[in-house]
Amino acid sequence: MTTDGALEFPSLRVRVDAARAAEFARETGFDGAFDGAPSCYPAVWLTTPTIHGAIAQVCAQADSVPVHESQHFAYETPLRVGEDYDLSVSMRREEKPLRLVVEALLATLSGAPVGRFETRLRLVPRAALRRDAAA
Amino acid sequence: MSAKAPPAVGERLPEKEIGPFDAEALRRYAEVSGDDNPLHLDDALAASIGFSAPPVHGMKLLATFEPMLRAWRADLELVGLGGTFVQPAPRGEKLVLTGRVLRSSQESVFVRLYAHGSARAPAIIAEATLRPSKQEV
Numbered sequence A: 001m002t003t004d005g006a007l008e009f010p011s012l013r014v015r016v017d018a019a020r021a022a023e024f025a026r027e028t029g030f031d032g033a034f035d036g037a038p039s040c041y042p043a044v045w046l047t048t049p050t051i052h053g054a055i056a057q058v059c060a061q062a063d064s065v066p067v068h069e070s071q072h073f074a075y076e077t078p079l080r081v082g083e084d085y086d087l088s089v090s091m092r093r094e095e096k097p098l099r100l101v102v103e104a105l106l107a108t109l110s111g112a113p114v115g116r117f118e119t120r121l122r123l124v125p126r127a128a129l130r131r132d133a134a135a
Numbered sequence B: 001m002s003a004k005a006p007p008a009v010g011e012r013l014p015e016k017e018i019g020p021f022d023a024e025a026l027r028r029y030a031e032v033s034g035d036d037n038p039l040h041l042d043d044a045l046a047a048s049i050g051f052s053a054p055p056v057h058g059m060k061l062l063a064t065f066e067p068m069l070r071a072w073r074a075d076l077e078l079v080g081l082g083g084t085f086v087q088p089a090p091r092g093e094k095l096v097l098t099g100r101v102l103r104s105s106q107e108s109v110f111v112r113l114y115a116h117g118s119a120r121a122p123a124i125i126a127e128a129t130l131r132p133s134k135q136e137v
Helices: A018-027 A041-047 A049-061 A126-134 B023-033 B043-048 B058-063 B065-072
Strands: A006-008 A012-015 A064-075 A084-094 A099-107 A113-125 B016-018 B076-085 B095-104 B109-116 B124-132
Touching: A012 A041, A018 A041, A018 B023, A041 A049, A041 A084, A041 A099, A041 A113, A041 B023, A049 A064, A049 A084, A049 A099, A049 A113, A064 A126, A064 B058, A113 A126, B023 B058, B058 B065, B058 B076, B058 B124, B065 B076, B065 B095, B065 B109, B065 B124
Parallel strands: none
Antiparallel strands: A006 A084, A012 A084, A064 A113, A064 B076, A084 A099, A099 A113, B016 B095, B076 B124, B095 B109, B109 B124
16 A cells, blocks of 8 residues: 555456356345346455455554445446456545545456446444443 | 336335344355455454444345345346445344435436334445336346
């Protein structure tokens, strides 16, 4: 992460895996007849080791626990099962309150925009959690 | 075939009850999503920071609005879904999803959504933007 708290990851090649999309759909309330890609499926890409590791590192440095504050998905075109995409992810840290904002842009392999996603994680200091639990 | 008329402003979506989600359901979601934050899976950790039970993944709950929206109007395509996680929803609790149309035109429909558990405040305040589907339904 740079001194201004921003970090850009190298573009990731991602795919809407049919089996994983079906399982994700099942665990989020879709009936068995649905065979598309759930709009929230890109959440799985944000848990890849590169991004997950960077978030964990920031949390460790701040001695904080990440609490999912908000999440947004917006699409230009629908996600397609079996398609490969390029995912560009950037992350920035905000102070007061301490949070991480993860932004991602999804594009086809030819560069056409598909969607954009934003994840906001509030970083709650462990000391504050211990204090609240003890109160 | 003529397109269905857009929903009226103020129309309420049929309520949908979801859950209760048990530890196995949270484990399965963690596995498929990759979100293995122990806060959702470890009773002792959740208790150590003051939760009565591990909270359900907010993302799992947000995602459940999509099948609700599809069941309501399959002729509309979801192009935006977002939400703020206001309150943790403890494992083992039922939630009720509700929604209301705030803006509506031939081009797009904006719906305000809520997920309520037993707490006074909603677990999630969300919004969805839908457009007429280009596919024949």
